[in-house]
Amino acid sequence: MPPHRGHLPQVEQPASLAELARTAIERAILAGTYLPGERLVEERLCEHLGISRPPLREALRQLSFTGIVEHTPRKGVRVMAMTQHDVYEILTFRRELERMALRLALPGLDPGRLDECRAALERMWPVAEAGDEGGLVAAGFEFHLSVIRLAHHKRIEQAFRSMSLQLQLCMAMNNRVRRDVEDLKGNVQRHEELLAVIVTEDRDRIEAAFDAHGNATFVRASLDELEGGSNQSAKWFAGFLDRH
Amino acid sequence: MPPHRGHLPQVEQPASLAELARTAIERAILAGTYLPGERLVEERLCEHLGISRPPLREALRQLSFTGIVEHTPRKGVRVMAMTQHDVYEILTFRRELERMALRLALPGLDPGRLDECRAALERMWPVAEAGDEGGLVAAGFEFHLSVIRLAHHKRIEQAFRSMSLQLQLCMAMNNRVRRDVEDLKGNVQRHEELLAVIVTEDRDRIEAAFDAHGNATFVRASLDELEGGSNQSAKWFAGFLDRH
DNA sequence: CTTTGCACTACTGTATACAGAAGACCGGAG
């Protein structure tokens, strides 16, 4: 048996056209190129992307599974139009997935995975100091993902990944959210406190901290979304906060 | 405005070949026609099913998202081979999704949805009395789904649906499980008690009941899987029970 | 003026065909 050499980095598979198309469409939707409810015509997209229909269709199917586009038989694909209830679902699902992961991770927290959390947190600081708002969202996602990964649970991780795409879509739809109201360093600070609570391994304190953290993120987002909204919206939102 | 006529039943869309292929392959896998780890060659399946490759590929993609087949770029599709850790993940994910749904459903249980639970439960009795084991599994799934639906949460429902396919695959792999050890009427009884606890709207009691219910199902399943197993397996399983 | 029927257009669903990569098998060298 040869001497141990540590793990070689996995060779990265060349991406298929379907993968490339998926990320391209993903970015376009999140950037607002295609608006919610807009129909995505296959032939048009093929022409834009310079590929043929089979890989494009596959990309659209992948996206429909992540929930950011909607496929109706014989009627094609549309960009998902979010209702208030959808926002409610996405926010609660995210929070509950984190709760779930931490419940499962708690008895005997994996030190290795905890180091990954710390590393993800460290990567947030320079981004925040550079004032890179988009970068901080991505870095924040990586941190939350590292927390999810504490559970060593591929299915939860996968659910979280696809869910977070919908969350990004939410935020892209009202992308004035977090603009000039978010203190970037404060954001990182909040994540740092989260990690500090996690290492205590005290389930109740952790759940409370994550609830508070979620509210700090979502309250602002939802308030912005509802600015100048009807009483109906405000009422819904109040109900949402009350119940959770 | 015309007089209210209630809701017409949705016209059922004619299924596409991809959908038909998906359910056909699904059934074949669950029936054990294709074994875990076995490679699914596209052209072979096309010939068997009498369709061409595009709809078949789409079906395989759908199945890979539900997690019962595994797709590797340029290497094709294999039936998912379950490890002990996969079983652990599926069982815990299922339980946590139910917990999640009930948490969200609890403040103000929807009476209409609760009626659906009762209806699903009623449908279990005749199936159990007929001794139809496979039918009872399906009916039980419908009951659990109706419980999930209490939350009015499409994303949780979708996660539960695809997860339960994996659960069925688990059980199909050791399909001696639940054979001659399951008291069918006792099974329905257990579900009836579950519903009785739900209507109390007491979160702690509900969670305890579902934990117990899950264990009653899974302990037997996992013990059967591990019958005559190594110490390693027993140790893993003991750890699983301890942690949850 | 409203409504119904029809034809047209455009798009999705499906089939066939080709290119390129991965694995198997065989042959030869050390």
Add this chain to the structure above:
DNA sequence: CTCCGGTCTTCTGTATACAGTAGTGCAAAG
């Protein structure tokens, strides 16, 4: 005898082509 290299087969990834359906607009009848 073992191991490396090469060739061949098989299968996936991708492109092109056709069929069938849904939606739209117009025209004609009530």
